[in-house]
Amino acid sequence: KEKVEITKEQQALMKVIADAYNRHQIPQDVAKKLLQDQYSAEENFLLLTEMATSQVQVLVEFTKNIPGFLSLNHEDQIALLKGSAVEAMFLRSAQVFSKKMPNGHNEVLEDRIRRSGISEEFMTPMFNFYKSIGVLHMVQEEQALLTAITILTPDRPYVKDQQAVERLQEPMLDLLRKLCVLQHPQKPQYFACLLGRLTELRTLNYYHAEMLTSWRMNDHKFTPLLCEIWDVE
Numbered sequence: 369k370e371k372v373e374i375t376k377e378q379q380a381l382m383k384v385i386a387d388a389y390n391r392h393q394i395p396q397d398v399a400k401k402l403l404q405d406q407y408s409a410e411e412n413f414l415l416l417t418e419m420a421t422s423q424v425q426v427l428v429e430f431t432k433n434i435p436g437f438l439s440l441n442h443e444d445q446i447a448l449l450k451g452s453a454v455e456a457m458f459l460r461s462a463q464v465f466s467k468k469m470p471n472g473h474n475e476v477l478e479d480r481i482r483r484s485g486i487s488e489e490f491m492t493p494m495f496n497f498y499k500s501i502g503v504l505h506m507v508q509e510e511q512a513l514l515t516a517i518t519i520l521t522p523d524r525p526y527v528k529d530q531q532a533v534e535r536l537q538e539p540m541l542d543l544l545r546k547l548c549v550l551q552h553p554q555k556p557q558y559f560a561c562l563l564g565r566l567t568e569l570r571t572l573n574y575y576h577a578e579m580l581t582s583w584r585m586n587d588h589k590f591t592p593l594l595c596e597i598w599d600v601e
């Protein structure tokens with residue numbers, strides 16, 4: 369039986385990433401807002417664009433805390449942020465969706481999202497992903513590392529120095545692998561399962577632009593930042 373040990377520098381890395389992840393979270397909890405009231409498709413769309421805009425700002429702050437990220441080539445830094453912003457948003461949404469709430473609240477939240485204005489055809493892939501994240505019962509450190517690993521994906525479009533990105537992603541993957549063995553000793557496949565979720569996450573990337581433009585309302589307005597990050601307008 370392999371004796372898994374987290375080294376001193378891996379403990380330091382975990383602390384940096386987990387602190388940055390907890391520090392850079394969306395202030396207002398959108399789930400609470402959705403549970404309070406039933407909003408129109410227009411109001412929900414506006415809420416989404418506000419959430420997504422603040423999520424990008426939060427993502428940039430989190431990413432700046434990833435050791436070595438700021439030493440990457442500047443265009444590559446932008447390419448990594450642009451390439452991972454949508455996935456980070458869905459990963460964050462999945463984590464919010466998976467949080468255990470008082471009886472019946474999770475069902476109400478799902479219903480509010482189902483009726484928020486998103487086109488029917490995207491419900492299944494989106495909720496399948498949310499549920500597949502939910503069943504993993506990830507701890508905060510795993511969520512933080514998974515977000516960092518998503519950002520540090522070497523094969524994003526327009527990344528020039530992929531090796532430099534791999535050198536940053538590898539220590540994160542190694543640390544996450546050890547964490548999974550220590551946190552979920554009864555699930556030897558847990559680490560592989562987590563990485564499989566990142567593949568499922570990429571498919572949501574594919575749908576996101578259409579999810580937005582097909583929102584059940586006319587005249588979809590996006591902030592300039594979202595036009596940059598989402599392939600819309």
Ligand SMILES: N#Cc1ccccc1NC(=O)[C@H](C1CCCCC1)n1c(-c2ccc(Cl)cc2)nc2cc(F)c(F)cc21
Nearest residue numbers: 398399412415416419420423457460461464465481484579
């Ligand atoms: N959460 C969260 C979150 C954090 C940062 C950025 C965006 C976020 N997502 C959001 O706000 C949206 C809201 C926005 C208002 C209308 C209903 C969906 N959202 C999404 C959703 C994101 C995108 C796209 Cl195309 C469709 C859906 N899946 C959610 C799951 C949840 F459980 C949840 F509470 C909220 C969720």
